Amino acid sequence: MMYSTQEIAKLTGVTKRTLYHYETIGLLVPKRTNAGHRSYSREDLLRLQQILLYRSLDFPLSEIQRLLTQSDSNHHTTLKKQIALLQEKASRYQMLARLAEQTLLTLKGGLPMKDEQLFRGLRHEEIVTHEKQHADEVQQHYGDTDAYRISAKRQRQRTPNEKEQLSSMHKQLDQRLTTLYRDGHAATDPDVQQVVKEQHDFIDTYYYPCALSLFASLGQMYVSDERFRAYYDAYAPGLSTFYSEAISHYTRTSH
Numbered sequence: 001m002m003y004s005t006q007e008i009a010k011l012t013g014v015t016k017r018t019l020y021h022y023e024t025i026g027l028l029v030p031k032r033t034n035a036g037h038r039s040y041s042r043e044d045l046l047r048l049q050q051i052l053l054y055r056s057l058d059f060p061l062s063e064i065q066r067l068l069t070q071s072d073s074n075h076h077t078t079l080k081k082q083i084a085l086l087q088e089k090a091s092r093y094q095m096l097a098r099l100a101e102q103t104l105l106t107l108k109g110g111l112p113m114k115d116e117q118l119f120r121g122l123r124h125e126e127i128v129t130h131e132k133q134h135a136d137e138v139q140q141h142y143g144d145t146d147a148y149r150i151s152a153k154r155q156r157q158r159t160p161n162e163k164e165q166l167s168s169m170h171k172q173l174d175q176r177l178t179t180l181y182r183d184g185h186a187a188t189d190p191d192v193q194q195v196v197k198e199q200h201d202f203i204d205t206y207y208y209p210c211a212l213s214l215f216a217s218l219g220q221m222y223v224s225d226e227r228f229r230a231y232y233d234a235y236a237p238g239l240s241t242f243y244s245e246a247i248s249h250y251t252r253t254s255h
Contacts, residue, residue: 003040005030012048027065057082071145164204173199179241180237187246196243196250212251219247 022028030038054064170238232240
């Protein structure tokens with residue numbers, strides 16, 4: 001069965017303008033009828049489905065175009081990795097949902113949560129681990145991974161005491177940021193930007209090489225990933241958005 005542009009737009013929810021853009025950049029090029037009208041095939045539908053899937057996973061169009069030109073085996077490997085990442089994220093969200101439900105019951109006067117249960121899934125060490133996993137994912141897509149692997153190896157070699165010291169240092173930075181936020185400072189305020197710079201230097205020095213582009217991606221993740229948003233908003237409601245905006249300004253203005 002063949003589809004017109006209007007039929008494809010209605011079936012998929014993709015606007016005509018987007019379809020035309022995909023055609024212009026060579027990402028999805030339908031055949032033309034004798035009258036010159038676009039005609040989308042079943043194969044085009046499957047290709048569009050893959051494009052939308054990768055877009056939902058935040059792949060840029062240039063990367064999607066590269067992926068779709070790979071051999072089937074490489075394409076299957078990429079999809080398997082994405083399935084594993086989605087399953088891991090789903091598991092985290094389920095844990096956070098259970099934590100929220102337990103918290104709600106506690107607030108309503110039900111069965112009280114034990115102290116250690118209050119921060120299950122929100123502990124600083126778990127956040128750092130998840131952050132590193134995300135950094136690895138970004139590096140795999142957009143950068144060199146050797147430097148990250150070396151840094152990860154060094155982290156594994158640290159003693160528990162050294163890890164605790166790093167955790168304390170990071171928390172102090174988070175607390176300074178929280179104080180500035182609560183005092184009404186803007187995300188672009190020099191004092192806020194100084195803390196953001198120290199946060200960036202901290203990650204770059206102690207955890208993994210963190211280019212400005214990667215740091216910008218982490219800033220976006222602090223609001224898009226429920227786990228990070230919950231971690232920072234536990235300090236103060238809205239802190240995750242504030243921090244993300246501060247990082248965005250920092251990465252745009254740093255040289």
